[in-house]
Amino acid sequence: DIQMTQSPSTLSASVGDRVTITCRASQSISSWLAWYQQKPGKAPKLLIYEASSLESGVPSRFSGSGSGTEFTLTISSLQPDDFVTYYCQQYSSYPWTFGQGTKVEIK
Amino acid sequence: EVQLVESGGGLVQPGRSLRLSCSASGFTFGDHGMSWVRQAPGKGLEWVGFIRSKPYGGTAEYAASVKGGFTISRDDSKSIAYLQINSLKTEDTAVYYCTRGRDFFHTGSYSHWGQGTLVTVSS
Numbered sequence: 001d002i003q004m005t006q007s008p009s010t011l012s013a014s015v016g017d018r019v020t021i022t023c024r025a026s027q028s029i030s031s032w033l034a035w036y037q038q039k040p041g042k043a044p045k046l047l048i049y050e051a052s053s054l055e056s057g058v059p060s061r062f063s064g065s066g067s068g069t070e071f072t073l074t075i076s077s078l079q080p081d082d083f084v085t086y087y088c089q090q091y092s093s094y095p096w097t098f099g100q101g102t103k104v105e106i107k
Numbered sequence: 108e109v110q111l112v113e114s115g116g117g118l119v120q121p122g123r124s125l126r127l128s129c130s131a132s133g134f135t136f137g138d139h140g141m142s143w144v145r146q147a148p149g150k151g152l153e154w155v156g157f158i159r160s161k162p163y164g165g166t167a168e169y170a171a172s173v174k175g176g177f178t179i180s181r182d183d184s185k186s187i188a189y190l191q192i193n194s195l196k197t198e199d200t201a202v203y204y205c206t207r208g209r210d211f212f213h214t215g216s217y218s219h220w221g222q223g224t225l226v227t228v229s230s
Contacts, residue, residue, distance in 0.1 A: 001171060034216035036152075043204055043220035044152065049213050087152050091215020094157070094168040096142075101151040 002026050002090050006099035012107040017078045021102045023071045023088035032092035035064055035073045038101075039084045047086075048073065078104070109133040109219045111205045116224030119195050127224055129188040129205030136186035137161060140214045143179060143190045145201040146223075155179075155203070157214070158188065195228045202226075 003026040013019050023033065031051040036044035046055045048064035051071055061076040075082055083106050088099040115127040129141065140163070143155040156169040158179040167179040178191040188205060202223040208214035 032215065034213075036217075038152075043223060044217070045220075046209065046216060046218045049209060049216035049218075055209070055218060089152070089154070089215070089217075091213070095170045096154045096157070096215050097170075098144075098152040098154060 001095055002029060002093060002097055004088055004090055004097050004099040006086075006088055006102050008102060009100065010103045010105060012105045013078055014107045015078055015080060019075050019078060019104065021073045021086055021088075021104075023066075023073070023099050025069045025071075025090055025092075028068045029090045029092035031067045032090055033064075033066070033071050034089045034091065035062075036087045036089065037082075037084055038087065044087065075104075109207065111207065111219055111221035113203060113205050113221040113224035116203065116226045118227045118229060120230050121195055121197060121228055123195055124191070124193045125195060125226060127190040127192070127203055127205075127226070129190075129221060131186045131188070131205075131207070134207075136181075137183035138211070139207055141179075141181065141188040142206045142208070142215075142217065143188075144204045144206055144217070146204070147198070147201040150201075153201070155190070192226070195226075197228050200226060200228045 005024045033051045035048040038044040052064045085103045110132045112130045140159045142157040156179045158167040180189045204223045205221040206217040207219040209218035
């Protein structure tokens, strides 16, 4: 199975900060990577697919990059609504797998 | 508008079985693969499995942690996907989400999610 490792597990930041979350795959997944945002008590929301494609309706402050085994999700200017949890997920080979999540907290 | 509605969750004793349903609307169900993802209380997301559409064989893939105990099936005539869970364990306690990929090329990137159904396994 492909293991997905996110770092950091928790990130403390302030409104307006630029933040980056990293996701590493245990083997190459090309660009078959998605990023999700999850608010407490809600289903996750797709932000990025195919590593760098912004899902329709998602604010442009979110961006994704990377290929192979290393990927990043960047939020260019944190907004109050962004202090929640983020997950990466590979869909290159079965079983598809999620990272363990990164919680973005208010500093 | 795409809608996915899960049902069938509840409190179940260890060792019993349960079948979850995902009723879909707003799209041609038979054209799409469908997935299940679960989330234990206070934990992260765990991919459970995926069933292909009939044109692609209608076969299913599973996470290693559920293989042999979980079965995903579909009834295209009713636009319903199912998750059969046998021999439930306490560690199967989770919210179970039904999901659909954003398009035919990105079946694994989930743009559509149900509201989830909670399964609690306890004696």
